[in-house]
Amino acid sequence: MPTGLLGGALLGLLAVVSVLSLLIVGNRLVRRHRQRRRERIAAPVRGLLLQLLCAEDDEQTELLHRLTEIDRRTWAALEPNLTALLGKVAGGARTALVRLYELRGAVVDAVAALSSRSAVRRGRAAQVLGQLRHRPAAPSLCRLLADRDPEVRLAAARALGRCGGPESVPFLLEALHGPRAVPPAVVTRALISLGPEAQRSVAAGLEHPEPLARAVTIEVIGATGVVSHTSEIARALREDPQMEVRIKAARALGRLGMPDGLEPLLAAVRPGQPVALRMVGAGALGTLGAVVATGPLAELLGDPDPHVAATAARALLQLGPEGQAALRAVAEDRSRRQAAAQARAVLAESAVGAARHDVRAEVAL
Template sequence: MIPAGLLSGALLCLPAVVMALSLLVVGSRCVRGYRQRRRERIAAPVRGVLLHLLCADEDEQSGLLHRLAEIDKRTWTALEPTLTALLGKVAGTARTALVRLCELRGAAVAAVADLSSRSAARRGRAAQVLGQLCHRPAAQALCRLLADRDPEVRLAAARALGRCGGPAAVPYLLESLHGARTVSPDVVTGALVFLGPEAQRGVVAGLEHPQPLVRAVAIEVLGTTGAVSQTPGITRALGEDPAVEVRIKAARALGGLGMPDGLEPLLAAVGPGRPVALRIVGAGALGRLGAAAATPRLAELLGDPDPHVAATAARALLRLGPAGRAALRTAADERPGGPAAAQARAALAESEVGGARHDVRVEVTL
């Protein structure tokens, strides 16, 4: 047992500890606020010039660029947060001007040097800057940061590689999905999608990777980027891959790609004995595929013992157009008291409510 004196002493000290922590939090907020106001005050004289640069024509831009490039280091440091925020929001000639300004100030060179800093915050900040500048010469160094000891640095490096990595970065991004130091699958997927068609060959190689997560991400990227030429490989994964998560990703991808080759594998995926999650995704994919030939199989699923499978099949039938709606009406009329009829009526009612809302929006707009 804890002695009564020790317990009472601890209780007496508790208010003091709470007060000290509160003061520490308030103090840190005050310091951050002071630094923010100080940066804004220092950057104020040139912030207007920076904004003018974004909308200036080519003749004006040259003079504005040199004016901003020659400001002192203290002012540049205060202006950098605004510049970084703008880089993520503008495009076209405005973005080109901002990138040129950063090049004149040596921002890319400094960021590359900071990638090897002992400070995780500086490494992460450097990766973010290089990504925003699309500085492709830094791609190899950013690939090494995918194994950084700090998880936030790894995330920043993966996002940056999505902008400046190129095809050579694809294997590194896929390998970062497993091991002792990993990167979030969502971040890797986003980076690979952002790389676009030039990354497709490396992503396709991921379909044969021994790690299920890598195969799943590769399939998701191919489906998201509309790689219809890879339908056969995705179809094979749906039918043969031992990992359920990979097969689920494959079913979803086939529905999105919309190729006729996906019909038979998806019909097989919703069959009895398959994992419930796969059957749900497969039913939804059949609806997105838009093949009227899937109507009989989806109509059968309206009476499925799993209500999630049945509800997904009902919504999928709505997406098949007149043939699907006719199947729903038939199911609703044949056995009014059965589960299939209930699912069919619910889907039709949902469709009618949605149509009524659309009509109201159109009427209000007119």
């Protein structure tokens, strides 16, 4: 490339970088200015809000009336603080905040804003309704899971975790797929937050035709400890055609801690299975806490894959005295050089961790 063209390209690139830097700085300044302006407007009534949170039931009526009567501009500046507080307080303080929203008509406004042309307003309304745990808004929030704006979809999924019910589960599972998909981690957290009443609806996802929906369902069941579905998850570990689902099933069986998970996990760590599955299976055997897995895990200490061997060594530590005894026995076996080295390494790591814990305990005393 001629020197003149190269110089021009560099100058153009420098100009673009400069413009982007100015835009970023300007955006931060604008946000900071708006935040300070909101704080200044809300300052005169912030004391009333604190009084409301601390007031007894018979004192709340007057405070609620005064806060309900504030002008629209002050309410708009105060509302972000109210929304944040809803997620932090409980009991009478939370009840008072919900009542304030109702008296102000903000709940009705938020429901209406779910249909706004503005993505910012739709997302903010979803957040508010979720914090309020306003169950009647769940059908509208389910529709927003397919919103054209990704931030609105995220807000709707999170809100459903707070105010949704069993009827929201199919919509959350369907939101995992397609060009407007919601990230699996967000859907998983929402399904976990739905609580015991949604367990049956969540379990129906084990038969979902999409692998990702089955994988998320299994992760939710493992995280919530619904042991009644251990046999179905064990079957998924043995038979599901998708490796991601089998890996999730192995991890869930370890968390559920039921004897039904032992045999499928032992089969999952055998040679010939994919390395990722064998690693997760070995870790799950440690989490399961089944002492009868000591022998198979000790055999894995000499596995050709170092990741499988290291995971098996740490799983043996989780099995308590029996697992530690197996590690010491292998560490002293000169005929198993690779396995002995792996056992010595994890025993040394464990000793260092115990020493650090003792030091911290002495310092705390």
